[in-house]
Amino acid sequence: MHKDLENLWLPYTQMKGLNNIPKAKKTYKSKIFLQDGTSLIDGISSWWTACHGYNNSHIKKKIISQLNNMPHIMFGGLVHDQAVKLSKRLIKLLDNKFEKVFFTDSGSVSVEVALKISIQYWLNKGNKCKNKFIFFKNGYHGDTSGTMAICDPEEGMHKLFGNYLNKNYMLKIPDTESEKNNFINFLNKNTNKIAAVIIEPLVQSAGGLKFHSPSVLDFIYKITKKNKLLLIYDEIATGFYRTGSMFAYQQTNSYPDLLCIGKALTGGTISLAATISTKKVFSAFLSNKKNKELMHGPTYMANPLACSAANASLDLFEKNNYKIKIKRIENILLTELEKFKEFKFICNIRVKGAIGVIEFYKLTEENIVWFKNEFIKNKVWVRPLRNVIYFMPPFIINKSELKYLLEITYKILLKWKKKNENY
Numbered sequence: 001m002h003k004d005l006e007n008l009w010l011p012y013t014q015m016k017g018l019n020n021i022p023k024a025k026k027t028y029k030s031k032i033f034l035q036d037g038t039s040l041i042d043g044i045s046s047w048w049t050a051c052h053g054y055n056n057s058h059i060k061k062k063i064i065s066q067l068n069n070m071p072h073i074m075f076g077g078l079v080h081d082q083a084v085k086l087s088k089r090l091i092k093l094l095d096n097k098f099e100k101v102f103f104t105d106s107g108s109v110s111v112e113v114a115l116k117i118s119i120q121y122w123l124n125k126g127n128k129c130k131n132k133f134i135f136f137k138n139g140y141h142g143d144t145s146g147t148m149a150i151c152d153p154e155e156g157m158h159k160l161f162g163n164y165l166n167k168n169y170m171l172k173i174p175d176t177e178s179e180k181n182n183f184i185n186f187l188n189k190n191t192n193k194i195a196a197v198i199i200e201p202l203v204q205s206a207g208g209l210k211f212h213s214p215s216v217l218d219f220i221y222k223i224t225k226k227n228k229l230l231l232i233y234d235e236i237a238t239g240f241y242r243t244g245s246m247f248a249y250q251q252t253n254s255y256p257d258l259l260c261i262g263k264a265l266t267g268g269t270i271s272l273a274a275t276i277s278t279k280k281v282f283s284a285f286l287s288n289k290k291n292k293e294l295m296h297g298p299t300y301m302a303n304p305l306a307c308s309a310a311n312a313s314l315d316l317f318e319k320n321n322y323k324i325k326i327k328r329i330e331n332i333l334l335t336e337l338e339k340f341k342e343f344k345f346i347c348n349i350r351v352k353g354a355i356g357v358i359e360f361y362k363l364t365e366e367n368i369v370w371f372k373n374e375f376i377k378n379k380v381w382v383r384p385l386r387n388v389i390y391f392m393p394p395f396i397i398n399k400s401e402l403k404y405l406l407e408i409t410y411k412i413l414l415k416w417k418k419k420n421e422n423y
């Protein structure tokens with residue numbers, strides 16, 4: 001094993017036989033510079049976080065100033081300026097439809113908190129039966145136990161843990177008439193057991209980069225309201241303009257009771273996430289009785305460095321017109337991905353905001369390793385996910401970098417086609 005890996009355990013990686021791994025040395029704008037001198041154009045923004053690119057000078061300045069003042073303070077019994085300011089700004093950005101922000105330290109934990117709030121909401125209202133969730137095929141909501149139990153077991157990567165996890169209900173996204181009827185019928189029969197419905201609005205990310213239309217969310221919203229269920233939107237991947245608007249739900253006529261955000265919240269600098277609640281949900285936690293308060297509190301919640309980074313990131317969103325930036329990326333993706341349709345092994349090409357997806361009929365583990373190596377050899381950082389190659393570049397990527405990224409991908413696919421003539 002390579003010396004660097006002697007004591008490291010890597011995520012989602014079979015480490016047997018892993019003899020080498022690229023080592024990142026520094027980052028700048030859209031680029032990752034490796035130890036060996038290679039520079040890579042990042043096509044996926046460090047797991048969809050670095051929306052303003054790397055080393056943004058404004059975010060850096062604000063973090064350093066906060067570092068000099070107060071890097072961390074516990075949030076139990078104390079608040080601080082950066083968290084106060086961030087909570088107010090988030091609520092304003094969310095059209096004042098929400099009231100309370102509960103900060104956490106990762107996306108998975110923000111979803112855990114949303115699940116916990118949903119269950120306790122019903123308990124606080126005296127209903128002990130509503131403790132199950134409806135989630136959707138191709139959904140992914142995190143890696144912790146509660147969130148694994150609401151991920152598609154096949155596409156959401158946690159099939160192995162089936163026997164250990166809580167049982168919830170997976171349905172198909174209600175798009176066709178028959179899927180809509182199934183959704184209605186299922187709710188009619190099971191409403192008394194269900195605490196909430198959870199969905200990633202418009203784009204399901206890690207479960208296969210699948211898209212659905214705003215009208216699907218309007219439908220889910222209508223039916224959950226009719227059945228008096230809570231609705232959770234997981235905007236951890238879709239938030240902060242990735243789909244073309246600040247939040248994906250803003251392209252619909254719906255809004256959830258609870259909203260989870262994370263990833264790009266700090267512009268890709270420090271881990272921070274949040275569960276944001278409406279007044280209706282929060283009100284169920286106000287009481288003179290014991291044990292009605294929310295029973296949760298991560299040690300590093302609302303870390304001041306992370307909150308200052310998030311405030312700085314929001315400054316950038318306020319100063320620039322991101323709708324135009326995303327449209328520019330979307331147009332290039334739409335134009336450049338068109339020619340990929342000629343490949344017979346591609347079953348779908350789709351684009352939404354700053355997300356471009358090339359879906360193969362099938363990719364084996366071996367194919368994926370081959371693609372990953374080719375991408376690095378050609379100076380781009382792109383990571384196929386099961387049967388898709390996708391792009392979620394930093395919003396500051398310039399036209400020539402983005403075109404290079406897509407042209408090189410096309411050349412790599414041509415090479416792959418030649419290598420697999422019989423595919």
Ligand SMILES: Cc1ncc(COP(=O)(O)O)c(C=O)c1O
Nearest residue numbers: 106107108140141142205236237
């Ligand atoms: C939609 C969604 N929810 C939750 C998570 C989990 O977030 P984290 O990795 O910060 O725990 C992710 C991560 O990819 C995600 O895409």
